[in-house]
Amino acid sequence: MRDISEMELMLNGYGLTTAQFLYHLPDHPHLLQTFIWQEYDIAPKFPVLVKFIDFWRTKLDGPLHSVTYTHQKLIAPNEWRKVDGEFVLH
Numbered sequence: 001m002r003d004i005s006e007m008e009l010m011l012n013g014y015g016l017t018t019a020q021f022l023y024h025l026p027d028h029p030h031l032l033q034t035f036i037w038q039e040y041d042i043a044p045k046f047p048v049l050v051k052f053i054d055f056w057r058t059k060l061d062g063p064l065h066s067v068t069y070t071h072q073k074l075i076a077p078n079e080w081r082k083v084d085g086e087f088v089l090h
Contacts, residue, residue: 007075009040015073017041017049023062032065043071 021035041048049069056064 006040010073010075013073014040014042015071017043017046017069017071019049019052019067019069021056021067022065023056024065026061029063033062041071043073046071 017039019037021037022032023035025031025033037049037052039048039052046069053064053067
């Protein structure tokens with residue numbers, strides 16, 4: 001992603017996506033290895049995750065067995081409100 005802060009991404013609708021990749025080891029195809037990946041992405045199309053899966057399939061040797069993922073929107077627009085004043089103690 002570009003040089004955008006995490007807060008800007010969250011305010012633009014991105015949420016934290018965590019994916020677990022199970023893949024076959026290239027030298028021992030009968031064994032499975034796991035890889036955990038996290039990135040900010042937009043549900044339900046998940047363009048960042050799909051781009052990473054495409055990268056995996058074209059550039060890496062270990063063929064994918066399965067991908068499971070979860071997505072959590074960390075900040076929703078209704079969680080923000082304008083503050084007009086501030087009380088300072090000491």
